[in-house]
Each structure stands twice: as structure tokens, then as C-alpha cells.
Amino acid sequence: MKLAVVGGGSTYTPELIDGFARLRDTLPIEELVLVDPAADRLELVSGLARRIFAKQDHAGKITTTTDIDAGVADADAVLLQLRVGGQAARNQDETWPLECGCVGQETTGAGGLAKALRTVPVVLDIAERVRRTNPDAWIIDFTNPVGIVTRALLQAGHKAVGLCNVAIGFQRKFARLLEVEPGQVHLDHVGLNHLSWELGVRLGGPDGENVLPKLLAEHGDAIADDLRMPRKLVDRLGVVPSYYLRYFYAHDEVVKELGTKPSRAAEVAAMEKELLEMYGDPALDEKPELLAKRGGAFYSEAAVDLAASLLGDGGSPVQVVNTYNNGTLPFLADDAVIEVQARVGRDGASPLAVPALDPLYAGLIANVTAYEDLALEAALRGGRDRVFKALLAHPLIGQYDYAEGLTDRLIAHNREHLAWA
Incomplete structure (x- = not known):
């Protein structure tokens, strides 16, 4: 089995490598290709990757290339984990929206739209290269904004599934609180990428006992603290919202908070510099503890599980993924991309x-899906008016003067990445 990771020079790649090494019986990789235009980062990351494989007695071969076509050739699956513009572009996404009194975040609101505009054309180009080289390869997208990017891939006819670590993070957290194995915890996870709720937590499988009321009663304070939301709100909802819902449920509070501290991108950039120095140490043969602060916890386990199911019989039969709605949420079009539990196998x-969803959740899902429709149109066709309409439709913006100001800033900060600007 051959896998390619586009964006393999990311400082987060050793987390993925560690998962591949530990879970080699589930996903028996013979060759892993790390693809990245940054040759210097590739050298550091791949060196550590090979040492991790060697320490854990993984027989697979790790190779590197800056050539996408060469890297994805004959791959059974291609994982996309790229960041167009790097942390510098992310830093902009997290700062200029604050000038208009709106949340600055890299996956939602105006910053999320900027990321989508930069990312969708690049991902579609990579996917076309994969299709020309190996039309049977699966594309697993971990690149944000996952919902919009996955929809772009599916609409273009690619064999693609979107992946996020939010659900597996909740699964692991609830398993610890319940003192059971993670595989015993099944989530009633519903929504869109970075806009989801755990409506139930079931033991043993999709039809198991719902222990969410017990979790909230016995561990509500800890759950609310992790979400950075009031316990009374979580109790009132009776469900566990994704921590990304804080941008919606406490928008003004978050804007004030973000204006008083360095951006997350600045923190990550400093962390990446330190991590790359660590990766250059020939004595390091495991992922460093600092990597846990980088974000993306349990991504490796989720990626292994998904790839194993798409390529064979090794993964879990039911997983939380991003895929076409196809009637699942009746208030959305079939070609909307949702994030829910799905049966995963060789056919996708x-x-x-x-x-049936409470209107409290269904309404916000419908609203953000409408924004995503417009965002994808702007990413595919360009144009200032399309950008403005997408921003105006977003529930975190929704006022024409905000949308005007944000449109000007978005284009100004991203001109080098927008072919039409």
C-alpha cells in the first residue's frame, strides 16, 4: 500500500507518522511519500519520520519529493494537509477581520472565506493531478475549511472524503470520563465541519444507551470549561456543541478577547520554529511533547481509521466524516456537504x-450552508461581488457595511493568491 501526504513538510506530520507506526496492523503502509514544495522543511520532517518508523520497527519506506505528480503517482490514497500562504496568511485571517469588529479566525467568518478562496483552486489542481496519475486513488481532505474544500472536490467528480479531528477528540474525552475504551463510544454527531453538536453519546454502537445526560450531570463543569462556555448554557442545550460554536454563541465576547492578545497564528509560528529545531536533532526518534500544543489532536488515529476503511477492511465501519448530504438533512440540498456519522467502505x-433536528440547530446549519454555497462560488469563479455576497450571507457578519469593509480587506491581503484580483 502506498500513501502520499501533500503538505508533508508540515510540523504536524510527525503526529501522523506516529499514528501510522503505532497502527500499522490496521493500515499496512509499504511506502509513504511526503510531498511539499519546501525542501528544507521536508528534510527535517522526513528525517524524524524515518527515525520514528525505525524506533517502532515499521518496515515501510518513507520518501520525499517537491514534485506533486511524482509524489502521488500510483498512490492508493492521497492525504491533503496544506496551508496556502502558510502561517503568515493565517495571521492575516485572524487579524484584519477584527478591524471591522468581526471574529478573526482561520476557518469561519471572513478569515475562513479568505482561506477558502486561497485553497480551493490549489486543491482542485492537485486533485486533477491525482486523477491523471491514478484515477482510483482516494483523496482524504484534512485541509480547512474542510466542508467547502470537500464539496469542491466532490463536485469536480473526485473520490474524496473530508476529515476533521473534532469528533474523535470528543470521543476520546468522553471515553476517559466514562472510563471505557474509545471504541465503545458512539457519537450522535450532527452538523457541518466546525459547526456541529453531539446530540447523544452512546455506549456500544449507534443503537446503544445514550449516556449524554449522565455525562452532563456528572462532568458538566469539566465539559463546559473545555468548551469555554457557561455550564448553564450547556445544561440548557442538553447537548455538547463543538467549541467552534463559541464564535457564534459568544461572538462579541470573543472579538474583545482576540483583540487583547497575539493571534493563534503568531503562537503557532513560534512553536513551529522550535519544533523544526527539535526535528533536526538526529537523536530525536519520537514526536516531542510540544507537538501536542500544535493542535489537531488524534488526527492520526482518525486518518488511519478512514484510510483503512476506504482501502480495505481494517477500519471502523462507522466514522464521522464530511460527505454529501444525499437527503440525510432534509432541509439541505443533496449536494451539500455535512459532517455526520457514516458507514465507510471501499465505495466511500x-x-x-x-x-429531526431542533430548529435551533437546523436553522444555523441552513444559514451557514447557504454561506458555503456562495463561498464556493466565489472560490471557483472569483469576483468582488461574489466575495461580498458570501460575507453578507455569513451569520457572523450579516451587515452590508461590515461586508463592504471586509471585502476590501480580504482582497487587499490576499491579492497574490487570487488570480482574478
Whole structure:
């Protein structure tokens, strides 16, 4: 089995490598290709990757290339984990929206739209290269904004599934609180990427006992603290929202908070510099503890599980993924991309049935999906008016003067990445 990781020079790649090494029986990789235009980072990351494989007695071969076509040739699956513009572009996404009194974040709001505009054309170009080289390869997208990027891939006819670590993070957290193995915890996870709720937590499988009320009663304070939301709100909802819902439920509070501290991008950039220095140490043969602060916890386990299911019989039959709605949420179009539990196998992902949603959740899902429709149109076709309409439609913006100011700033800060600007 051959896998390619586009964006393999990321400082986060050793987390993925560690998962591949530990879970080699689930996903028996014979060759892993790390693809990245940054040759210097590739050298540091791949050196540590090979040492991790060697320490854990993994027989797979790790190679590197800056050539996408060469890297994805004959690959059974291609993982996308790229960041167009790097941390510098992310820093802009997290700062200029604050000038208009709006949340500055890299996956939602105006910053999320900027990232989508930069990313979608690049990802589609890579996917076309994969299709020309190996049309049977699966594309696993971890590149944000995952919902919009996955929809772009699916609409273009690619074999693609989107992946996020939010659900597996909740699964692991709830398993610890319940003192059971993670595989015993099944989530009633519903929504869009970075806009989701855990409506139930079931033991043993999709039809198991719902222990969410017990979790909230016994561990509500800890759960609310992790979400950085009031316990009374979580109790009132009776569900566990993704921590990304804080941008919606406490927008003004978050804007004030973000204006008083360095951006997350600045923190990550400093962390990356330190990590790369560590990776250059020939004595280091495991992922460093600092990497845990980088973000993306449990991504490696989720990626292994998904790839194993798409390529064979090694993964879990039911996983949380991003895929076409196909009637699952009746208030959305079939070609909307949702994030729910799905049966995953060689033919792809098929969402499980979802009970009728409370309008509190369905309304926000419908609103953000409408924004994503417009965002994808802007990413594919360009144009200032399309950018403005997408921003105006976003529930975190929604006022024409905000949308005007944000449109000007978005284009000014991203001109080098926008072919039409």
C-alpha cells in the first residue's frame, strides 16, 4: 500500500507518522511519500519520520519529493494537509477581520472565506493531478475549511472524503470520563465541519444507551470549561456543541478577547520554529511533547481509521466524516456537504439516518450552508461581488457595511493568491 501526504513538510506530520507506526496492523503502509514544495522543511520532517518508523520497527519506506505528480503517482490514497500562504496568511485571517469588529479566525467568518478562496483552486489542481496519475486513488481532505474544500472536490467528480479531528477528540474525552475504551463510544454527531453538536453519546454502537445526560450531570463543569462556555448554557442545550460554536454563541465576547492578545497564528509560528529545531536533532526518534500544543489532536488515529476503511477492511465501519448530504438533512440540498456519522467502505461514505433536528440547530446549519454555497462560488469563479455576497450571507457578519469593509480587506491581503484580483 502506498500513501502520499501533500503538505508533508508540515510540523504536524510527525503526529501522523506516529499514528501510522503505532497502527500499522490496521493500515499496512509499504511506502509513504511526503510531498511539499519546501525542501528544507521536508528534510527535517522526513528525517524524524524515518527515525520514528525505525524506533517502532515499521518496515515501510518513507520518501520525499517537491514534485506533486511524482509524489502521488500510483498512490492508493492521497492525504491533503496544506496551508496556502502558510502561517503568515493565517495571521492575516485572524487579524484584519477584527478591524471591522468581526471574529478573526482561520476557518469561519471572513478569515475562513479568505482561506477558502486561497485553497480551493490549489486543491482542485492537485486533485486533477491525482486523477491523471491514478484515477482510483482516494483523496482524504484534512485541509480547512474542510466542508467547502470537500464539496469542491466532490463536485469536480473526485473520490474524496473530508476529515476533521473534532469528533474523535470528543470521543476520546468522553471515553476517559466514562472510563471505557474509545471504541465503545458512539457519537450522535450532527452538523457541518466546525459547526456541529453531539446530540447523544452512546455506549456500544449507534443503537446503544445514550449516556449524554449522565455525562452532563456528572462532568458538566469539566465539559463546559473545555468548551469555554457557561455550564448553564450547556445544561440548557442538553447537548455538547463543538467549541467552534463559541464564535457564534459568544461572538462579541470573543472579538474583545482576540483583540487583547497575539493571534493563534503568531503562537503557532513560534512553536513551529522550535519544533523544526527539535526535528533536526538526529537523536530525536519520537514526536516531542510540544507537538501536542500544535493542535489537531488524534488526527492520526482518525486518518488511519478512514484510510483503512476506504482501502480495505481494517477500519471502523462507522466514522464521522464530511460527505454529501444525499437527503440525510432534509432541509439541505443533496449536494451539500455535512459532517455526520457514516458507514465507510471501499465505495466511500454513506451517512447514517439523523433524527429531526431542533430548529435551533437546523436553522444555523441552513444559514451557514447557504454561506458555503456562495463561498464556493466565489472560490471557483472569483469576483468582488461574489466575495461580498458570501460575507453578507455569513451569520457572523450579516451587515452590508461590515461586508463592504471586509471585502476590501480580504482582497487587499490576499491579492497574490487570487488570480482574478
